[in-house]
Amino acid sequence: MTDTVVMAQRRVGLWIIGACGGVASTTALGLAALARGLTPPTGMVTALPQFAGHDFDEPAGFVLGGHDIRKGNFLTAARELHDRSNVFDERTLTACAGDLETWSANIRPGVVYKPNAAITALADRTDVRQARTPREAVDAIQADLKAFKTAHKLDHLVVVNAASTEPPFEVGDDQQSLERLLPALERPAPAALPTSSVYAFAALDAGFPYVNMTPSRGATLPALEDLARKRGVPHAGQDLKTGETLVKSVLAPLFARRNLRVLSWVGHNILGNRDGQVLNDPDNKASKVKSKDALLAELLGYKPQTLVSIEFIESLDDWKTAWDHIHFEGFLGAKMMLQFTWQGCDSLLAAPLVIDLVRLAALAQRRGESGVMSHLASFFKSPVGATEHDFGKQFLMLEEYLAKR
Amino acid sequence: MTDTVVMAQRRVGLWIIGACGGVASTTALGLAALARGLTPPTGMVTALPQFAGHDFDEPAGFVLGGHDIRKGNFLTAARELHDRSNVFDERTLTACAGDLETWSANIRPGVVYKPNAAITALADRTDVRQARTPREAVDAIQADLKAFKTAHKLDHLVVVNAASTEPPFEVGDDQQSLERLLPALERPAPAALPTSSVYAFAALDAGFPYVNMTPSRGATLPALEDLARKRGVPHAGQDLKTGETLVKSVLAPLFARRNLRVLSWVGHNILGNRDGQVLNDPDNKASKVKSKDALLAELLGYKPQTLVSIEFIESLDDWKTAWDHIHFEGFLGAKMMLQFTWQGCDSLLAAPLVIDLVRLAALAQRRGESGVMSHLASFFKSPVGATEHDFGKQFLMLEEYLAKR
Amino acid sequence: MTDTVVMAQRRVGLWIIGACGGVASTTALGLAALARGLTPPTGMVTALPQFAGHDFDEPAGFVLGGHDIRKGNFLTAARELHDRSNVFDERTLTACAGDLETWSANIRPGVVYKPNAAITALADRTDVRQARTPREAVDAIQADLKAFKTAHKLDHLVVVNAASTEPPFEVGDDQQSLERLLPALERPAPAALPTSSVYAFAALDAGFPYVNMTPSRGATLPALEDLARKRGVPHAGQDLKTGETLVKSVLAPLFARRNLRVLSWVGHNILGNRDGQVLNDPDNKASKVKSKDALLAELLGYKPQTLVSIEFIESLDDWKTAWDHIHFEGFLGAKMMLQFTWQGCDSLLAAPLVIDLVRLAALAQRRGESGVMSHLASFFKSPVGATEHDFGKQFLMLEEYLAKR
Amino acid sequence: MTDTVVMAQRRVGLWIIGACGGVASTTALGLAALARGLTPPTGMVTALPQFAGHDFDEPAGFVLGGHDIRKGNFLTAARELHDRSNVFDERTLTACAGDLETWSANIRPGVVYKPNAAITALADRTDVRQARTPREAVDAIQADLKAFKTAHKLDHLVVVNAASTEPPFEVGDDQQSLERLLPALERPAPAALPTSSVYAFAALDAGFPYVNMTPSRGATLPALEDLARKRGVPHAGQDLKTGETLVKSVLAPLFARRNLRVLSWVGHNILGNRDGQVLNDPDNKASKVKSKDALLAELLGYKPQTLVSIEFIESLDDWKTAWDHIHFEGFLGAKMMLQFTWQGCDSLLAAPLVIDLVRLAALAQRRGESGVMSHLASFFKSPVGATEHDFGKQFLMLEEYLAKR
Numbered sequence A, B, C, D: 001m002t003d004t005v006v007m008a009q010r011r012v013g014l015w016i017i018g019a020c021g022g023v024a025s026t027t028a029l030g031l032a033a034l035a036r037g038l039t040p041p042t043g044m045v046t047a048l049p050q051f052a053g054h055d056f057d058e059p060a061g062f063v064l065g066g067h068d069i070r071k072g073n074f075l076t077a078a079r080e081l082h083d084r085s086n087v088f089d090e091r092t093l094t095a096c097a098g099d100l101e102t103w104s105a106n107i108r109p110g111v112v113y114k115p116n117a118a119i120t121a122l123a124d125r126t127d128v129r130q131a132r133t134p135r136e137a138v139d140a141i142q143a144d145l146k147a148f149k150t151a152h153k154l155d156h157l158v159v160v161n162a163a164s165t166e167p168p169f170e171v172g173d174d175q176q177s178l179e180r181l182l183p184a185l186e187r188p189a190p191a192a193l194p195t196s197s198v199y200a201f202a203a204l205d206a207g208f209p210y211v212n213m214t215p216s217r218g219a220t221l222p223a224l225e226d227l228a229r230k231r232g233v234p235h236a237g238q239d240l241k242t243g244e245t246l247v248k249s250v251l252a253p254l255f256a257r258r259n260l261r262v263l264s265w266v267g268h269n270i271l272g273n274r275d276g277q278v279l280n281d282p283d284n285k286a287s288k289v290k291s292k293d294a295l296l297a298e299l300l301g302y303k304p305q306t307l308v309s310i311e312f313i314e315s316l317d318d319w320k321t322a323w324d325h326i327h328f329e330g331f332l333g334a335k336m337m338l339q340f341t342w343q344g345c346d347s348l349l350a351a352p353l354v355i356d357l358v359r360l361a362a363l364a365q366r367r368g369e370s371g372v373m374s375h376l377a378s379f380f381k382s383p384v385g386a387t388e389h390d391f392g393k394q395f396l397m398l399e400e401y402l403a404k405r
């Protein structure tokens, strides 16, 4: 009883970088629909019966805000996604429109720090902040976060990166420790941090848990991991595992355990949403392909020939479609095939996991944990702080974590 | 060093019921090729690096024999399979022909006890034993097994059921305990045991480990489990998990853990070998479909609409081909799809597991274990003595078993 | 100019048997949306640029009515289909709701004549007419048709059978000529005609063109073909070719022309709409499977092993999904594979063809043609009056027909 | 009777450029097996029953020779292909080995004229002719062709280009007419012709029919078409249509005729033979992808978004595997999908067509025809002299050509 009272009182701020994106708007719609009892929590790991006993934050306790560099808000973005991909129920959209509008008032202009062409092409908000140094950007972001926290009297504030994928960032000396990074933040050039890490720095430095849904760098730098530990803040990443790679992470262990030799694994992904558009830029795509390809060698114990493509096909909109062809050798040298096609709605696969990760980050914070939440490996294509890629084993890590209270 | 000496001396008899079948002849060819160093142990679980420390029986120590009701032998069966399905390497076949011929001398006429039409159609051996009572059949089988053991001075003799699938058998009172079964064995009718269980009784009663590769009853009857414990013999079954069902057993847990609701799961299997021909009989097929369909509800925690078909398409020969269509619901009610096609060579998927199971049964016997080897659940579609169907968890059971020496 | 005036004046009645079904309601919605300029004529053959010069009836000239045995109307049926299968645009539905309501006033209770269980289960309309003899049923139907024609001052009235598939009907002596059929219509038993043919008789006898979208008998009986010629009425059928079979009818000629030998052709269809539910009854399914399977032997010139299944999987609703596996032999005996999966929305594939066929039947009537419209073979799985199954060649027949004015 | 006598006497030389390749060696094996009655003519268009009355050259009348730049011969190439891809029957290989060896004596070192890196990497024959000018190369080639003709007393000599695909060649002024080309042939630079056209020039100029199986330029240049007409020689090309594109050429007309709007068409090809290896070079691949992609716009009448990839996956060897995803819009804007996977053995699909084309070229020569054989469009991805890409209509062109004798 007391528990319920406490829960009801807890207010959780969810600050989404990329607030006008497909994942963000679906998360907003989903939280509103859950709070109104209009939809079951399908797709949410924290809603599984076996985790029922946990004091996870209720949808009704969530307040949303975020940064974006494009015009728009939670509601227009949700409507646009629906118009193009036909993914929502009209009635749910209508019933939740008011909530999305209210939360939209909390969206602030994003920061772009040395963006590449693909990102620049998106930034149609006139008030986007062009920071001169990383430090300037950090200050602006922290001001927004703190204002949000105060205005809404939040018990937790979790920052989630759901912004467009940025190109790979080469780590140098400046990122090796917090000590070396701090002075570099004051210099206009060379770029001490990619944009995603600027946001991550701002969040962690201000004491807010940070979760990275994307293959962008975010908090995955020695200096930022350092920062997280020093400030006592939990964080997790990177790149949500929602489709083809998720399937890979249960099939590859199967081949390994049965001693069937994978000769080649080809995966072709096609999608047509804005994410796909940004990934159409070879630079930005590089981050993604790397993240999708790396796990096979780890799971199999050797490196078969692999091929991963991800291409923008406009008509598919949010319907990410993948074909995987797995060629393997069995007993006496016989060559056999397993092929699969995945037809999933990308934003609707990601959004429930965003809610899960916010709940789990808030829980970790209440438990007083800091640094990488390696028990969240099952959520990510490139799990930070974990070498395990086998989904089954990763899930056991989550179960064990939740079992010990 | 001493270990190696002991290993080299150990002789393992592998007695295959269904000796002229695809699985049996592939197992024979594989063992000969392994012993001659002509092929790597791809597809063998016991050959995985992580199990390297175990004192598993070497291929060179195997001696083969078996029962069948059709004319033919290991060599003719292997050649026939190759002619139809183009699965072996001509050079391997030639190099091992002599070994297969030698072992073929150990094949004895099988026993058919109240066979149905599909089985009767196969029995072209004129010396097939038509037993009047189960007891008569048991005696004949035991005589063959004991003679084989003596003639080849075997350290182990493992009996493997790789015979055609028989129709389902309804368990009644007579099969509830060994006590009740014994008198019933003397009666010509009603059939106290299906044919597969007659063989299983003979093996267990004579103290030989028994492994059931098929969906037929075999040792899965209270009276026979009783017998195994009383005689101190290990046994395992039933229905090897080699294709579509294997894939199911890693995909279904994925949906469960991600809280994605499976709406329907359709699986269509086509194959063209003799196994497929026998399964074309609705009676015999019933056993198989049940075995392929049952695990979903257990793995998901609820029963989605399912459909499993298995049809005989002659041109496919040993190339079992399956299409699975999985329809599932994600967040906010969105419906998505995963489809896969499996193109596997059935006998070559099964044979290395036969060798694994013989090795593991022999190991269990050396360890003094008796009764159901429930740690072998990962090998079977309908694992006896285990409720776990998740392949990953089943495999952990094997790893744990092998870890404790 | 004069032409346009004439066109504008022409009023075409479309009477749909099965008026509350998926195909019927989609046709109604489509016609309303076309008349209102809300949708392009995608999927309509008569709207192809190469046929632009023809005086086809405009959507605005259509008036709809029909028979059904279930409660409901065009609007409720369209809404139900949308709720289950998410196939329409909400805005189109809203804009056309009024038209559908207006037309719904023209729906009359259907006739069931010796229905089987699957059909009986549907008939929840209390005023369904249970005819004692075929003649009684014919009279009731003709009264409805004539009243509709008069009330709406129609220039044409085309009757379309889009009712649930009925079981196969065995043709006997009574159906061999009109002469023999007429007295049999007066007898309560044995059934001189299946229900679909009762409707067909009523239409043709009253001088209204008749088109059969379904695999049911309809006008495909010597006696009814006789009647059509005598009354000077055109008719066509049977079983619309909209999905898997359509693809078959272009792929099979490819194999034939390249002299690639089809070894086996397996086609598994799954669907979840009411049509699928009725087809779940083995009797009703038999008509469909026959229609889907027959064309291969004709197209290839020999009979490969074939397998066609059609199963009800509720979650798929109107999304008919099919997997076809084609195994073929090439040069030097090599075996190869082509597989395809079809994911189509059944009612939306059928509806534009309904409009096409009504337009083409009205055209034929204006041209003074009677009897089977064999030039419409490309529309049907089992084209009446044509042995050609090659879609390309069938289409040429249509082009040639339309070329000669 | 007299006809048969004439046929038996006719000797046809088949000169293959790329004689040690997969297509060439399969053609050789196939011709030997056909002549020996060891295999049926499956896959050969000229062996279709409807063309039975034609005086096509018998396999027994063929003599093979050719150019290549790699070591090897018909027999070693056939064995290598079999070892890697397991495509032939061991017995056929053994029975025909002698024939292949005999023909191998007719193989001469090829000519490379300004090769790119991918081609240079192949040329391991030490006696490959490095020509200084196109004219030098032409002279060398013609000497080989004439010597072959004389030595074997050939009635026909047909030159077939089955060499590796070369990069695209930009056509300039020198290739616009024979008049302008002739002086350019004497100049070392710039390259007046790509290698494939050097061979084509040599053949046509010497009066030998020429067929281009590849996407390389070959005879497709105004100056060479001029030459063919002047010398009175028939020729055909280019790029055999054997797999994914073949299927495209029957599916695209289906969508067009049903007025279903193709939104996007994605085709991913993977293969692992030497052809695939050469195509792995972006330059050489460019020729192929262009050839595979062009036909869609022509067939549909508009340009949907398309994507064609072709990638080298070693383990697949000769088994070309393709996945095509076709996204299309139907009535009322509904989006639907057709997907197919093609698993074909590339050399075995091509070889019977090589025999067909030689037979048809010889027939054309006997009929006194010269210039482009546009009636052979159905064989090619980029048919020279024809704009029709619809396989059905292309095939009608062949039937009409053969009907008029």
Ligand SMILES: NC(=O)c1ccc[n+]([C@@H]2O[C@H](COP(=O)([O-])OP(=O)(O)OC[C@H]3O[C@@H](n4cnc5c(N)ncnc54)[C@H](O)[C@@H]3O)[C@@H](O)[C@H]2O)c1
Residues within 6 Å of the ligand: A017, A018, A019, A020, A021, A022, A023, A024, A067, A068, A069, A070, A110, A111, A112, A113, A119, A122, A162, A163, A164, A165, A195, A213, A214, A215, A239, A240, A241, A242, A273, A274, A275, A278, A345, A346, A347, A349, A350
């Ligand atoms: N299943 C999934 O959807 C999935 C899975 C794994 C990873 N991801 C990743 O999640 C991210 C979001 O996906 P999405 O489909 O919502 O993409 P989206 O393109 O719809 O949304 C991204 C949003 O980020 C905004 N943005 C870009 N740069 C920004 C910046 N510097 N500051 C603030 N906002 C910025 C964009 O304007 C856009 O509104 C992508 O990086 C994607 O790769 C998604």
Ligand SMILES: NC(=O)c1ccc[n+]([C@@H]2O[C@H](COP(=O)([O-])OP(=O)(O)OC[C@H]3O[C@@H](n4cnc5c(N)ncnc54)[C@H](O)[C@@H]3O)[C@@H](O)[C@H]2O)c1
Residues within 6 Å of the ligand: B017, B018, B019, B020, B021, B022, B023, B024, B067, B068, B069, B070, B110, B111, B112, B113, B119, B122, B162, B163, B164, B165, B195, B213, B214, B215, B239, B240, B241, B242, B273, B274, B275, B278, B346, B347, B349, B350
């Ligand atoms: N991947 C796989 O191959 C796989 C997987 C799971 C289960 N299985 C099961 O393994 C069994 C063997 O498969 P297969 O492909 O070798 O089949 P198969 O038909 O080639 O061989 C079965 C053999 O059993 C013989 N037989 C039948 N009844 C007998 C009897 N009463 N006594 C002795 N011999 C008898 C038959 O004559 C035949 O030679 C089948 O039951 C099959 O369902 C196979």
Ligand SMILES: NC(=O)c1ccc[n+]([C@@H]2O[C@H](COP(=O)([O-])OP(=O)(O)OC[C@H]3O[C@@H](n4cnc5c(N)ncnc54)[C@H](O)[C@@H]3O)[C@@H](O)[C@H]2O)c1
Residues within 6 Å of the ligand: C017, C018, C019, C020, C021, C022, C023, C024, C067, C068, C069, C070, C110, C111, C112, C113, C119, C122, C161, C162, C163, C164, C165, C195, C213, C214, C215, C239, C240, C241, C242, C273, C274, C275, C278, C346, C347, C349, C350
């Ligand atoms: N692509 C396609 O949709 C397609 C293709 C080929 C054939 N068909 C056939 O078209 C028919 C209609 O398909 P649907 O999806 O609309 O099915 P549906 O079940 O939605 O509609 C059929 C309607 O017919 C009514 N009906 C049944 N018996 C009747 C009778 N005796 N008198 C009057 N009405 C009767 C039912 O009540 C129902 O409303 C089916 O036979 C189907 O097999 C459809």
Ligand SMILES: NC(=O)c1ccc[n+]([C@@H]2O[C@H](COP(=O)([O-])OP(=O)(O)OC[C@H]3O[C@@H](n4cnc5c(N)ncnc54)[C@H](O)[C@@H]3O)[C@@H](O)[C@H]2O)c1
Residues within 6 Å of the ligand: D017, D018, D019, D020, D021, D022, D023, D024, D067, D068, D069, D070, D110, D111, D112, D113, D119, D122, D161, D162, D163, D164, D165, D195, D213, D214, D215, D239, D240, D241, D242, D273, D274, D275, D278, D346, D347, D349, D350
């Ligand atoms: N289904 C099919 O196999 C198919 C279909 C369409 C087109 N093609 C084309 O046919 C050609 C042959 O295919 P393949 O699989 O046999 O390839 P391959 O690589 O096995 O054979 C090509 C041969 O050409 C030789 N060669 C290269 N340059 C030469 C030169 N300048 N002179 C003489 N020989 C030369 C190579 O050494 C090689 O032996 C390729 O261009 C391929 O793209 C094949």
Ligand code: NA
Residues within 6 Å of the ligand: B022, B023, B273, B275, B346, B347, B350
């Ligand atoms: Na088998």
Ligand code: NA
Residues within 6 Å of the ligand: D022, D023, D273, D275, D346, D347, D350
């Ligand atoms: Na090839």
